[in-house]
Amino acid sequence: MSFVEYSEFIQEGDVVIIFLGHDSMMPINVKSGAQTQTRYGAIRHSSDLIGRRFGSKVTCSKGGWVYVLHPTPELWTMNLPHRTQILYTTDIANITLMLDLKPGSIVCESGTGSGSLSHAILRTIAPSGHLYTVEFHAQRAEKAAQEFKDHKVDHLVTVRNQDVCKEGFGVLGVADAVFLDIPSPWEAITHAKKAFKQKGGRLCSFSPCIEQVQRTCEALMEQGFEEICTLEVLQRVHDVRSVNLPLPDFGPEDGGAESAKMTTEPPLEEVPPSANSGYTSVTCRTATPPREMAGHTGYLTFASKPRG
Incomplete structure (x- = not known):
């Protein structure tokens, strides 16, 4: 293992990144006979890591599993x-x-x-x-x-x-x-x-x-x-969510040229208008930036x- 060259198999002395989730990782030094405790149970270095491929899915002692990743600068x-x-x-x-x-x-x-x-x-x-x-x-x-x-x-x-x-x-x-x-x-x-x-x-x-x-x-x-x-x-991470937008109810299509145009985009989900409201609620996806950013x-x- 090297941070500048990729290795296929884990060896004793390597640094391995234990991936428990996108917001939960930890580096460990692989040593024969050692073990590492995680919330999913213990990882035994000799049997669970040494000789395994980087990127493997490893089952811990409690039945949960983690990925073992090759280290990168990121x-x-x-x-x-x-x-x-x-x-x-x-x-x-x-x-x-x-x-x-x-x-x-x-x-x-x-x-x-x-x-x-x-x-x-x-x-x-x-x-x-x-x-x-x-x-x-x-x-x-x-x-x-x-x-x-x-x-x-x-x-x-x-x-x-x-x-x-x-x-x-x-x-x-x-x-x-x-x-x-x-x-x-x-x-x-x-x-x-x-x-x-x-x-x-x-x-x-x-x-x-x-x-x-x-x-x-x-x-x-x-x-x-x-x-x-x-x-x-x-760096700004956007939050993708669904919103309901009210659109005026223009009545049935007139069958003209505009209604005949084809589109490659999927149709918006329409919610039936309420009685006498005159508006149709359309559900669509949008992305919004956070009001405050940590950094x-x-x-x-x-x-x-x-x-x-």
């Missing part, structure tokens, strides 16, 4: 242990696109945090790219390095425990892209500029406050960066480092 984002606030798929998708990441890209990242974005970057740049990620907090850096090893991607990443604002990324002139998720990104712009290849590249900075964005943009302009833009990505404020600032 599933890991939903299930990882939070050491810091993380980036979610909506932001990650835009970051990987706007930074023009591809197999073979060299990326510098700070800070590593919980590794949510790191795993997505690694899958995108594999098999020949490399990620240099810097984490200020020693324990978080150590934990991230161990996770990369457990997830079989440690050959693609170098983890450093240092202050990127003072010491940089530990590499010079190698990066195709730089990502910053730190409290004062403007203090790291000079180091980011030095990390880029001579041909230039793309930079992204994530900040929760617009004041941080303003200072970062000023630093980017001072350092000669171009194509500076900031965007905010929001966190975050701004993505992108810029280009020109050649030279």
Whole structure:
């Protein structure tokens, strides 16, 4: 098993995502002789997991069942242990696109945090790219390095425990892209500029406050960066439901050309009009957005480092 390569069968030492429902999943490390408790009963690693295909339906000791899924960066984002606030798929998708990441890209990242974005970057740049990620907090850096090893991607990443604002990324002139998720990104712009290849590249900075964005943009302009833009990505889930709409009763069809038109859409469900109402109630499907959305404020600032 690897987060960047698909495996067919579960082996000891693999990370497996236990899928109990769309809103209930958990990652486990497969160990011979161990077992994992779920609300549907116990899963015995030796008999229920090792040697089974990823995606299998496994029956638990109480008779309930779960799916055992191959780990992906998206599933890991939903299930990882939070050491810091993380980036979610909506932001990650835009970051990987706007930074023009591809197999073979060299990326510098700070800070590593919980590794949510790191795993997505690694899958995108594999098999020949490399990620240099810097984490200020020693324990978080150590934990991230161990996770990369457990997830079989440690050959693609170098983890450093240092202050990127003072010491940089530990590499010079190698990066195709730089990502910053730190409290004062403007203090790291000079180091980011030095990390880029001579041909230039793309930079992204994530900040929760617009004041941080303003200072970062000023630093980017001072350092000669171009194509500076900031965007905010929001995810909105619509609620699909049935509603009844009253329509005037125009009487029987006149048999004209309009009534003869064909349509490929299914007919609406009509409810008989009430006595003397003059209206027919039509039931149809509609989608409505929520009045309030849970989430966190975050701004993505992108810029280009020109050649030279």
